[in-house]
Amino acid sequence: MADERTYRLKRKMVGVVSSVAGHKTVVVSVTRRVQHPIYKKYLNRTKKFMAHDEACACKVGDVVEIVECRPISKRKRWWVRKRLESGVALDEANVE
Numbered sequence: 001m002a003d004e005r006t007y008r009l010k011r012k013m014v015g016v017v018s019s020v021a022g023h024k025t026v027v028v029s030v031t032r033r034v035q036h037p038i039y040k041k042y043l044n045r046t047k048k049f050m051a052h053d054e055a056c057a058c059k060v061g062d063v064v065e066i067v068e069c070r071p072i073s074k075r076k077r078w079w080v081r082k083r084l085e086s087g088v089a090l091d092e093a094n095v096e
Contacts, residue, residue, distance in 0.1 A: 010067045010068040010069070011067070011068040012065060012066070012067050012068075012081070013028075013030045013049070013065070013066050013078075014030070014063065014064070014065050014066075014084065015028040015029050015030035015031070015049070015063070015064065015066065016028065016029050016031075016061065016062070016063055016064075016087065017029075017058050017059065017060055017061065017062045017063075017064060017087070018048065018060065019060060020058070020059070020060065021050060023056070024052060024053055024054060024056055025050060025051070025052065025053065025076065026050075026051050026053045026058045026064075026080065027048050027049070027050055027051075028048065028049050028050075028051050028064060028066055028078070028080075029046050029047070029048050030046065030047055030048075030049060030066075031044050031045070031046045032044075032045050032047075033045075049066060049077075049078045050073075050075045050076045050077075050078065051064075051066045051076065051078040051079060051080050052069070052072050052076055052078070052079045052080065053080045054079075054080075057083065058080060058083060059086075059087065060087065061086075061087020061088055062083050062084075062085065062086055062087045063083070063084045063085040063087065064080050064081075064082070064083050064084060065080075065081045065082050065084055066078040066079065066080055066081065067079050067081045
């Protein structure tokens with residue numbers, strides 16, 4: 001695939017879809033662990049990225065891989081490459 005070569009040059013991140021922000025747009029939460037410079041404890045840092053989902057296939061809770069791309073809109077600079085895991089939406093969860 002010709003596009004595979006361009007993936008290697010771009011930044012990739014794995015995160016969880018936190019919301020479907022509109023048509024062909026999802027918000028992906030990426031969590032990373034950083035060490036505190038003084039106390040040496042590990043902290044979770046979360047950042048949200050808006051990503052372009054061409055197929056509108058992602059739902060809340062899905063684990064996706066996003067790739068950096070050209071600016072698509074004011075805040076969208078990422079593109080959903082593939083869905084790694086299918087998550088369970090809050091509406092579908094069996095809460096007892």
